Amino acid sequence: ETGVTQTPRHLVMGMTNKKSLKCEQHLGHNAMYWYKQSAKKPLELMFVYNFKEQTENNSVPSRFSPECPNSSHLFLHLHTLQPEDSALYLCASSTRGGNEKLFFGSGTQLSVL
């Protein structure tokens, strides 16, 4: 139990579907992140939220829409995805203040058909 919970663990969706990924952290952290991990590629940062405010959008296509209602919850809304979006999507959290460590959730394995 890492203190960061992601649901669902697995998701299969068609290109016209709308789905959402959910992340909740129980660590009292103030920063939350979405990372994408594709096969044979490094983890890619997608979005960063600090105290519910988005501080980074790493040139992510608009078919990915994040939402952070509070410091403990983070969502990633998915709409009209492409097959190349199939990947492991990882949520992470950290305290704020620099040099802090990331704690990851177990990820959502997404397959887009």
Next chain:
Amino acid sequence: RKEVEQDPGPFNVPEGATVAFNCTYSNSASQSFFWYRQDCRKEPKLLMSVYSSGNEDGRFTAQLNRASQYISLLIRDSKLSDSATYLCAVNPPRAGNTGKLIFGQGTTLQVKP
């Protein structure tokens, strides 16, 4: 040049062997450094931070060489359970006060009986 680079391996070693991985980073002003361990189909988990003076945790030793811009991870007396992918992560200077990390591709270690 990639911001963070690792030799993907795989490194195949017998039990009891000593193995070392390097990770190079391109931005000389990078601020903090970490090693993460990722098991197959699981999330990355923090293994250890890397301090300027070098640090050790049991069989694991991490070192930072700022002049040559690389970090290293040494594993002594390898165990079967050490088999995993080891990711290095760097906190670049533009990250400011967030835990934004840039990850390497990962180095896969297979420890054989």
